[in-house]
Amino acid sequence: MTALWVVVPAYNEQARLGDTLAALAAQTDLDFTLLVVDNGSTDGTAQVVGDFAAGAPMPVRLVHEPQKGVGAAVDTGFRHAAAAGARLLLRTDADCLPQPGWVAAGRAAFGAGAEMVCGRLVARRDEHGPLGRAGFRVVVAVAAFFGRWRPAHRRREYLVPYRMHAGNNMGITAALYAACGGMPRRPSPTDRTFLNRVRRVSAAIHPVRDMVVENSTRRLRAYGLRRSAGWYLDRGAGRLTPDPR
Template identity: 55%
Template sequence: MSGARGRDGAANGRVGHTAPGRDGHRTPRRDGAAHGRDGAAHGQDGAAHGRDGAAYGQGGTAHGQGGAVHGQGGYGVPGREAGAPDLWVVVPAYNEAASLPGTLAALAAQQDTAFALVVVDNASTDATAEVVREFARSAPFPVELVPEPEPGAGTAADTGFRYAVRAGARLLLRTDADCLPARDWMAVARAEFGRGAELLCGRSVPRPDERPTFAEARLLPALVRLSALYGRYRAAHRGPRFRAPYVLCHGHNLGITAALYVRCGGAPRERLEEGSEDVTLLNRAREHSGRVVRVEHLVVRSSLRRLRSWGARRTLLWYWDRRYRPVDTEEVHVR
């Protein structure tokens, strides 16, 4: 699988503030030791992520105000260098050049900016990578740009999470490239982690700048909650192997400790149309921890573009175990 993600770790070049290059911009350096040459250090199953560290890059320092960030070798959760951020945000992105600036601006406006950001470019063909590089020049936190050529939201999220863990992250948050986290998103998450939670499942509300109708703002979220209640009583989500109750969990608004992520196996590496990677991650986490919480005041404003493109019925069927799938898989990515 390492070949699928490229054999040249330099492709995972980091963006932002490193050593100045000839053109006056900052350029990344290679340092294979920074991320290890043994892919097993990226999780419990080294084979799943390549046998050499190239799958996650050989790039050198992290960027922005956070300074250098290097993971340490070994299995499981690595150590963290002094002064390095303990909390990382992961944003998977596929052809999101139009929407990503809003997400990045919302992250930059956080009340708590003591974190690092990794954007996973999932084989975009637009200017997604350029948007990230431009943002990194003035970002108030370290910014990483990591390529993932293998398609899939779960795949890209897993790459980002494991990259962050390898760099020393202890706490992880995820949102999507068309979402706007509330200004206190980071602060709320950090407080909940401080209370001992290991998996945070936040609340999703429509983006106000998309001018949601009454049905979009009220009725659809109510239906989503009803479906989550149904999910709680499904046989697949119940049983003695689970240590915490099933809760509504959105992939674009969740947090997890690095220790639990590694322990439970992380997000499934699958395409968007193949399944709900957020539900799979939730259930994997529930098998390993009883500290799974629904946090209503952990808020992300999400886009209505799928609902408006497909309509309510198809959208609900999509989220209900992918009972609706477009004939053309490219239509899965609503832009």
């Protein structure tokens, strides 16, 4: 098996997962193993993976995680990959579209000394028009700005300043994942808690602008601008479902 694995958690993503898998098959660097973690789907998610695997340009594995929540799915996927020999781990989500140079950019950053890599998000062009995509950029910028100044993110124990990362566009070495204790095994949001775990252990956290993922904006449609900003600020969904499908 390859040293680099791409982990994709998925829950009831039959309608969208095929596009994500196609985007991964179109990578300029295909020297990776793809692992999809089916988080208790009740639709045809597993069948989509099976159909793709039959002709995929990379090894494909499917594991099942019955404990609901993206944190549990990601943790199971990363630990499964590490146990199988992975040294480098990348993650995206089953409603996202990694651009063709995504894997190559992540691998290059690891080669340059990064232990955790954080990519750049743009909005999917097939879900919103220009105003919606602009709204998405505003939400991400606001969350990133306020995240830097939250007291919980500015403690002396952290080895590097806070910089927001998106769970659907990130990577980490298997060694650092084990050292930091891994992803919280709970429903989203988990990204800030995980990043702060990493910041206690390593300062080698690199932003990588060439790692670009087209992000789903369905939360923006479901929540609206203000509530979406609250979600990305780690305030949770409130009375809204954390899974706006």
